[in-house]
Amino acid sequence: MCPVPKLVDHEARRRDVAHAVWRVVRREGLDGASVRAVAVEAGLSTGSMRHYFDGQADLQRTAMEELTARVGARLAGLDPSGRPPEVARRIVAELLPLDDERQAEAEAWFAFVARARTDEAFRELANRSYEGLRALVRQIVALAQGVDLEMTPDAEPPEVDEVEVERLFALLDGLVLHAVQRPGLVPAETLLAVVDRHLKGLIDGG
Amino acid sequence: MCPVPKLVDHEARRRDVAHAVWRVVRREGLDGASVRAVAVEAGLSTGSMRHYFDGQADLQRTAMEELTARVGARLAGLDPSGRPPEVARRIVAELLPLDDERQAEAEAWFAFVARARTDEAFRELANRSYEGLRALVRQIVALAQGVDLEMTPDAEPPEVDEVEVERLFALLDGLVLHAVQRPGLVPAETLLAVVDRHLKGLIDGG
């Protein structure tokens, strides 16, 4: 009856393998993310991965959850100080694939979202992210129109024009989609120019 | 040496099977569009389909081409008369999934586009459609800003602000993406309200 020796950090291992899933998904699509392919990418054997994942569903779901957690952590780490319109611009810029790392995340993310349409296992997480992003965009619209979120309670969503929320939300998703669809052909300056133009109209109009 | 008897219309048959592909893709995703599944959906046997398609690649590519042809035909059939801003609004409304038929088309379309990112066989057609839509959106922006396209030669694209083109293009793709992502939860009125708001800003600002 020995005290349990912990040889490897399971959580860290699961995270590493999740990153391997992202790379495979980006390169070959979610269909190509077979257990064998991910094992090769992660430098493991298929049998070895079974000690950390219950199966392919657990593997892919974990990779998707890790992705949302990563994006969420980056958003939570943003500097909330400054005039409201400047904060709004900062958050928007964080949502765009302005560098390679976020481009890779966006490409993998859309693969998961695409599958969520026909696979229940991914749907709930996709819907939660969708609602979370919509709430964030609602705050961005409020910020752009000069509302200071520090003054309003977190529980209550700010009162804003829902048409403008959907307009900005769709614009952002469309920009990311275009960057994903044509990697390297949508420069960062274009993305920023478009959102700056949009935010300008939002500020002037509100 | 008989005169060749033509028992079935090959083109019509290929079209019917392509529609069966759409239904399977909508229901189970592009991964689920196996030759066997499409054969069942179309009421044929796998061996019988080989008389009309060279293989799975031909099958899926044909389904995607048929989809672009269908959308293109609908756009070509639009009434081009009226004041430019009204024509612009008419074209935009045609691009949105306002009824079940176009919703189904949009869902299948995004499945093909998603695969095009990692599968060369679909990439060329996806890129062509992307460029075609971008050119169309450029014309819409010109129309919204009062330019009468009848006065400008077809060969030369209208001179418009490319930032506005990308902004409207991304907005439209984002709206369609949201409708695809959450079927039934994005009502037609919302889609129209958003594009009307956007076109209004485009007209006033230009």
Place this chain on the structure above:
DNA sequence: TCTGTTCTAGCACGGTCGTGCGAGAAAGTG
């Protein structure tokens, strides 16, 4: 009728997949 062509149906092969399993290596404790 007979003949040649088109079309249909389904089987069989080779390949990939997810997954369960067991043997052996590695590491920590007595």
Place this chain on the structure above:
DNA sequence: CACTTTCTCGCACGACCGTGCTAGAACAGA
């Protein structure tokens, strides 16, 4: 050292897939 637990590896099974193939049905002309 022995002993237990953790970890790694690769094989094997059954399922599904794309595809080639063959035998027969359906049909148009002679």
